[in-house]
Amino acid sequence: MAIDLCNKSPATVAENNPGAWEDTVPAETEPILLDDLNVDQRDALNFAYRTTLSSVDPRFVAGDPAAWSSDFGYALNNVAIRLDNRTNEELREQALAHPDPAMREQALFEYADRDLPDAIELLEQAVLHDRDREVRWDALWAIEKLGGPHAVSTLHKFVRDTDPEIAEWSGLFKSELQTGDPAFDGRSGLFTPGRTFDETIYLLIHCDLYVRLDDSNQHWGKLSLAPQGLARLFGQAHACPNVATRERQLVIAKTIDGLHADGSPHCDNYLFRGFTDRTRRDRGNFFFESLVPRTFFKSGHADDPSEGTRQAQIGFARYGTWHLEPKFQVHDEPAIRYVRGRFQGWGYVNLARIAGQPMQNILTPGNGVLSTLHDSEIGHMTNAFILGTFKGKLNDWDNDGVIDLNSRDVYSTVDGEIDMNQDGVADRPGLTCCDHTTLLP
Template sequence: MAIDLCNKSPAGLAERDPGSWEHAVDEPALLEDLGSEQRDALNFAYRTTLSNVDPRFVAGDPAAWSSDFGYALDKVAIRLDNRPNDVLRAQALNHPDPVLREQALFEYADRDHSDAIELLVQAARQDSNRELRWDALWAIEKLGGPEAITALRKFLADDDPEIAEWAKLFISELQTGDPAFDARTGRHTPGRTFDETIYLLIHCDLYVRLDDSNQHWGKISLSPQGLARIYGQAHACPNVATREKQLVIAKTISGLHADGSPHCDNYLFRGFTDRTRRDRGNFFFESLVPRTFFKSGHADDPSQGVRQANIGFARYGTWHLEPAFQVHNEPAIRYVRGRFQGWGYLNLARIAGKPLEEVLTPGNGVLSTLHDPEVGPMTNAFILGTFKGKLNDWDGDGVIDLNSRDVYSTVDGEIDSDQDGVPDEPGLTCCDYRTQALI
């Protein structure tokens, strides 16, 4: 999430040349050259853009613009990833593991070097990993500015339609605040548990309290694939009939169970949605689920004891509807974006001095809570970040798939390994470590 703050602090805005917008537009036009309808449209776009301005840079009550805990921590936290910049650049392009290539890219972008966009473009052009390519485009959007728009335009005609659409979407968000999409058709598969299974890109920062004085903080910035490796790949799973008040976030961690089966970790979220606009919904949802807390700091590792606790998490943002994609006579959600926050526990003794290859491993970090007498004192990480999810064509047939992704959850978040809508065990929302052996 801190990448979003790059180039946007008051000091950074004062010291850095933001570049000329004439390099980000095809044919600059003078205001007096525009017709009345064009000027009206421009004024409307301007007013719309004002609603997206970071409140930290708007005069007013500091309680409204200077009270972001993550923003405060980002200014004082030390980086727990201390690799030199030249090592990051080399690993971003050449590491054999795509997750670690992407992690190096996001760490480098978070450091806000002047050549960050250049490196991201190079990776997005040449990398063989599809997800790394679109995640690199997202990092370019996060850095923002005219240079980002110019860079993203290079991918509008990409051979991969998903890369091209992500580029189109990110450019539109930078220019207007709203996403834009291509004209592909969509396909809904009837008879599945969820009307949509939206693959989520999640970028987050973990701010870790390093001692009891509250004066020393560390920071780990996780790329989307890095986060998915540790905490699981997430899908947002709404149903049209209930999406304004609840949905399931279904997560699976690969490589945690010895038998190769996915580790399922489902969260039922409930909340409010504002539907004053037909084309979107603004939401604030919370989840509170029972979980086994592993005092080792590693999922499914009970070697240092366990504790049953209720884990809370919050997510809020906006989903955008696509009238061309109809499900039960209602427009489907084509795109969702937002923020999230919660608490976690990192066993610092477990990761201290270890190379990143041994840190970014399945389950090597657990969510936590402050509201438990045993777990609360162990909680040492504030987790926050941003997420985006778009419907994609997963089978390459040129048609966007609404709900083809395999998710192992009932509508209430219970584990459903055969996806028949019936829970494996009523009330069980996360794999039971006692029946699964840790690798």
């Protein structure tokens, strides 16, 4: 999340002297003028610009500070120490050469989060040469987060990549930087009837984990989690909307691989409810919340009851915008092609478990749990503030040239209950997360 703040202050912009856009963006890129934007796009860009300035220095804004200077995450980012103590040289080496793609990606995002002057160049090398396509498109996202004309020109280099997903992601991110809105390619889409959900959208999630290091509230630690590292810790998430109900509810279905001894995926589903603004026909702006029963593991590791457990209600919030694709029709309605937004919640990190450990030992399946401040027994253990951004678009997962709307395997009913055989019926009514005491059928 804090990567988005890099290079955004007026002082940094002046010091770096990025030059004119036309000197950085390739000549073949058609400029998009402010006058060419519609009213909503102009408002969005002006709001984003004012918000960024206000987060950096109150001298550059006017108005009530309660509206622009109350970002808890930004305040923590200014004072937190990094829990990843690798040197910059180690990060550069591991970003390109570590055998584990999740660790390569984690090094890339940590390097970018440090706001180092050659961060975009390192990310570009990963996009050019990495063998893992997810590392490549996540590196493109990190380039967008750094922003500016250098990012636009770098993203432009990949809009004709031989991998259609890399090409579309780079064009999408570039368009967001230039206009505030995403742009898509012309591929057709495939809807599979008979599935529980109309869409299963694979989410990229980047977050900052701010950990309170003692009871004085004066010492904080920070871990910037790249999408694959976060998925390894907390689960790979899919947004699962149905056309009939998507404006008021959806399921976020998560799975963690490598947690259960028998090799089965650990399933962790969240039913979100909220409001959606549909004053524009091509998109929806939403604010959703979830409150689900969960087993809290006092060890700080999912499925490890060695230090005791507690049944608790865990809350989470997500808000953002989804963009519709008129060409992709589901039940006579356009499908959601792309979603982006922010999220926040609470967690527990067992500091004794991670102290002195190398990053590959920290980023292991389930090595961190969500938490709550409202439980009488475990509320005091909550020590992590989690916030970040997410993006997800429909992809072509079988490389047949057609985008898949709902082909991903997610183990949930429409109400978030575990459904391992994906028949739409709960394996055990009311159970929304794998029960560590028994194996599901």
